[in-house]
Amino acid sequence: MTRGKWSLAGVPHRGWRCIDAEDLGEERIKCEMCELQEIRYVHHMAHPKYPNVLEVGSSCAADMEEDVSAAKKREKTLAKRAVWGRGWKQRLGGGLYKVFGGCVVEVYMRDQRWTVTILTAKETIQKEKEFHRAKDSFEAMVDAQLYAFDYIYPLKVEPYS
Structure with missing residues (x-):
């Protein structure tokens, strides 16, 4: 049985960095490193001594960057994002809200565009809740929700230069 690029000379096994990660949804692709695993959550891995960015699964990403917890955390964040669209409740004033990750998130229309406010459960020293309003507004509700x-849950990837 082939081990894909793991068995090829000239393909580094360690020292890779994840530069992006994405959820393909219903689509699946084959991991470009092991060439065996069908993957939904794609980790885009770059290496200074390899010309191409490889699209790989969590197991290969963990081995390539030598950091199992980072690969698992990215995959967990992508999985949470996949369920993000469910469970929004209607506000009396017309917006939508959701309690998620210790925060109350509200999306609503203002001047024909969607905007977002986030109230965190963490209290400041002054015993006030932390409040964040998006600086940008969004044409689509889903874009406001994903913001x-x-x-x-910021996706932790390293910039690649």
Whole structure:
């Protein structure tokens, strides 16, 4: 049985960095490193001594960057994002809200565009809740919702230069 690029000379096994990660949803692709695993959550891995960015699964990403917890955390964040769209409740004033990750998130229309406010459960020294309003507004409701998710759960990837 082949081990894909793991068995090829010239393909580094360690020292890779994840530069992006994505959820393909219903689609699946084959991991470009092991060439066996069908993957939904794709880790885009780059290496200074390899010309191409590889799209790999969590297991290969963990081995390539030698950091199991980082790969698992990215995958967990992507999985949470997949369920983010469910469970929104209607506000009397017309917006939607959701309690998620210790925060109350509200999306609502203002001047024909969607905006976001986030109230965190953490209290400041002054015993006030932390409040965040998105500086940008959004044409689509889903973009406002995903902004809120990314604010609460930022995806940790390293810039690649």
